[in-house]
Amino acid sequence: MEHAISFPALGLDFQINRVAANVFGKDIFWYGIIICVGFVLAALYVNTRVKEFGLTSDHLMDCLILCVPVGIICARIYYVVFEWDYFRENPSEIIAVWHGGIAIYGAVIGVVVALYAYSRVKKVPFASLCDLAAFGLLIGQCIGRWGNFVNAEAHGGPTDLPWGMVIDGGTAVHPTFLYESLWNLVGFIALHFYSKKRKFPGEMALLYVAWYGLGRAWIEGLRTDSLYIGTLRVSQVLAAISCIVAVALLVRKYNRLKVGAAFYVPQKAEPAQAAPAAQPSADAPAAGTEKPAQEPENQTKENKKGGS
Numbered sequence: 001m002e003h004a005i006s007f008p009a010l011g012l013d014f015q016i017n018r019v020a021a022n023v024f025g026k027d028i029f030w031y032g033i034i035i036c037v038g039f040v041l042a043a044l045y046v047n048t049r050v051k052e053f054g055l056t057s058d059h060l061m062d063c064l065i066l067c068v069p070v071g072i073i074c075a076r077i078y079y080v081v082f083e084w085d086y087f088r089e090n091p092s093e094i095i096a097v098w099h100g101g102i103a104i105y106g107a108v109i110g111v112v113v114a115l116y117a118y119s120r121v122k123k124v125p126f127a128s129l130c131d132l133a134a135f136g137l138l139i140g141q142c143i144g145r146w147g148n149f150v151n152a153e154a155h156g157g158p159t160d161l162p163w164g165m166v167i168d169g170g171t172a173v174h175p176t177f178l179y180e181s182l183w184n185l186v187g188f189i190a191l192h193f194y195s196k197k198r199k200f201p202g203e204m205a206l207l208y209v210a211w212y213g214l215g216r217a218w219i220e221g222l223r224t225d226s227l228y229i230g231t232l233r234v235s236q237v238l239a240a241i242s243c244i245v246a247v248a249l250l251v252r253k254y255n256r257l258k259v260g261a262a263f264y265v266p267q268k269a270e271p272a273q274a275a276p277a278a279q280p281s282a283d284a285p286a287a288g289t290e291k292p293a294q295e296p297e298n299q300t301k302e303n304k305k306g307g308s
Helices: 030-053 057-082 084-089 104-122 126-150 176-197 203-220 234-262 297-306
Strands: 002-007 012-017 019-023 026-029
Touching (some): 026 030, 057 104, 104 234, 126 176, 176 203
Antiparallel strands (some): 019 026
């Protein structure tokens, strides 16, 4: 259960036990703890942003209750399908998730389907749900990849780079778990700040698919534990296709917004109506006439005195 993992050129050495604790005779693995930490942090972050995307904390809770089991089941199904030669001979292992064997793309596909179903039932915007899910996935994947480090798995082939990782005294290999963790961290930071000025619903989700697909297509080519269809790495092909599709959709949407802005004509304000002329009162003098000025009372009395 222990692995000696080192980075010789960096002077780092770790002796890591996959088991964190034993509770009532059951081993609690660090991998599961790390995944749970990533899940909790992702949920806490997304909860701070729900109102910005027109949703509520209740919507988030509903989605978590729905998407977590669906994501785990679909991640396992994805793995089993592409490792069917093994599971056909060992059917009892199909449900043994605790023995390892889940695939993130299976989880992503399952979550998207679950969110779509939820959006139709609850009448909430599907695009906004996907935008929030993108943040959660980036956080979860960034942290969750360190579970692969503890398990000494998901690494690449031999390398002579300064950060090469040595497992149990073997040859230095690419620490692809670290590449993907850092890639997701950069993606999360970029989307966090850019989201403040997002241009349309669903933009964050498409940017996530493009960013993650680009990085995964590169990183998957370095790994030694890929799932294959013939000679093709399944996740690498899926990553490349999803990246291209996402970029195409983003370009199309941005062009539409640009054209729409170019032809937008602001609505002219309606001219103010002139106020109706005031009607002369009954006591007011007619037009062209003046009301004779009234002589002061003192002047009238003096005139009378002078004439007596």
